[in-house]
């Protein structure tokens with residue numbers, strides 16, 4: 351999912367400046383742009399929180415960033431930076447949920463027009479390209495079958511026609527499942543537990559909830575190298591790189 355769609359909760363934004371090296375609009379010199387700029391047609395659009403998170407900073411920066419908001423998203427392991435805001439609508443330390451209005455797009459600080467500067471920063475301080483960040487919302491538990499059924503409606507009559515040859519072929523012997531790739535010490539489908547809790551995502555902020563240690567998670571993909579580390583994807587909480595901090599749960 352496009353990050354900008356989630357932040358603005360609309361799709362008619364316009365990308366006005368890319369992430370990475372660019373000519374600085376003020377000095378004309380090459381400069382590293384640690385975010386993506388989005389034009390909002392000159393209007394003060396609300397910018398929204400992606401999901402459960404904590405406001406790390408909010409207010410007037412007094413510098414190039416203008417009025418700004420920084421939000422930590424524990425599940426994603428990143429913080430999002432919103433610069434040049436018109437109005438700021440949250441306070442430092444505030445918990446946010448999907449859709450919380452953080453502030454409105456403006457042109458405060460070092461800005462040449464109404465736009466949103468969106469930055470995505472990892473815990474190690476490095477920046478990701480917001481425009482290429484593929485946001486995956488949290489997986490929700492499927493509804494129990496009983497509540498999915500609509501009450502009071504008659505059941506569909508059973509099909510009495512004999513199955514066609516093609517249908518028979520479709521319901522024949524299922525194809526053997528592809529072998530599961532190994533995930534280092536874990537395999538896909540393994541239940542694992544996070545051994546330690548209280549891991550700081552960002553300096554000074556310990557915001558992994560204690561409940562994480564109590565939960566079991568399911569290994570959902572083969573290991574991937576990320577930043578020189580071996581990472582696995584855990585179904586409920588996304589990518590996890592500290593594999594030494596995981597233990598397999600029997601059963």
Ligand SMILES: [Zn+2]
Pocket residue numbers: 367383385386387466467468
């Ligand atoms: Zn920018």
